Amino acid sequence: MENTFSVGLKNNIAPQQEYLLQGSIVDLHRDVLLHRLRGLCDNADKQPETFSDHEMVFVLRGATAQQNPVLFRVRRSLDPPDDPSWHIRYLGTSEIGDKNRHTLVRACFDVACSNNVVKFLNEMGFRSDHEYCVKGYFFHKGRMKVTVSKIYRMVQTGTPDGNTQEAMTQSSLVELSVVAPAGQEQIADDMKNFAEQLKPLVQLEKVDQKRLSVQ
Template sequence: MEAIKEAPIPAMDSLTAAMKSNIVPNQEYLLQGSVLDSAVEVLLHRLRGLCDNVDSGPETFHDHEMCFSIRSATPQPLTLRVRRAIDYLDMPYQLRYIGQPELGDKSRPTIVRSSIDVATTPTIVDFLTEMGFRMDFEYILRGYMFRKGRMKITVSKIFKVSDI
């Protein structure tokens, strides 16, 4: 019996196919709000019941995020975000591009925008600085993450870097 060899698929072709079939999401639907500290436990309890990770509970996270920008020929500067996990130093840094909100249906309470996430090494901050980006602001996030299918729900508190 003779084995049939398949020709390797070029990386760009497989990425394009994955994006067309929505395996790699390149859009973000954002709904955000504020919750009083006194109501957080009630919200967390409701999310535990609604989301997929009922048995294991929510994942906790403690992240440091920096926002970088560079001026370009367009009126809007190019903005990139770099996020790293504080509790897990062996995890890769995350570089994130978030596009401008799309004009859409005014009856929807969500913002729709393109987004691309890439895992990087810790040298990404030096690389962006060398390219001419400057850090606009940074903050610490501490909170919980829930999942419901492909949806990710985060409940977090934002801290100034000097407060930690």
């Protein structure tokens, strides 16, 4: 089976790759990390930007158990709630590749869409798999993006208001990412150097996807 990168090239879609490092920090030390990021990132004179999103994951399963399911992520902004922005995102399988590479790398397609995207996916045969809310802060350092966010379980599906959300952990997810055209390996080195400046508060690493897939 062809990978996402090859299919994108054949269909004249500009191949984009996401370079990613992840970690976590307990809530007790989150504000210290935010203060450090504010000093390291651009626009240090301003308060960090916040976001509040509702994400739904849709899956299209293959005809046989051997076929990998296709996942699409639909995210809409809850701020402001009366005029949300919608995005649909596809993330390819993480590349194993060079073990010396400092970051995880995967194909990434992310586009803005209209608010009837859920109906469109259902008509295409996709079915809802799970949903959650994510709230937090994001920073920029050049083309690098840093988010510090908390994930909330929705007690009642389809109604992402504050009364139907429960925090899943007592810690926040920290992600350092860059989306760029393929072949820019220098990005991984830049990200590693930036991540070193956040130690010992948070250890940003590339996640072993094979370990996560073990049930």
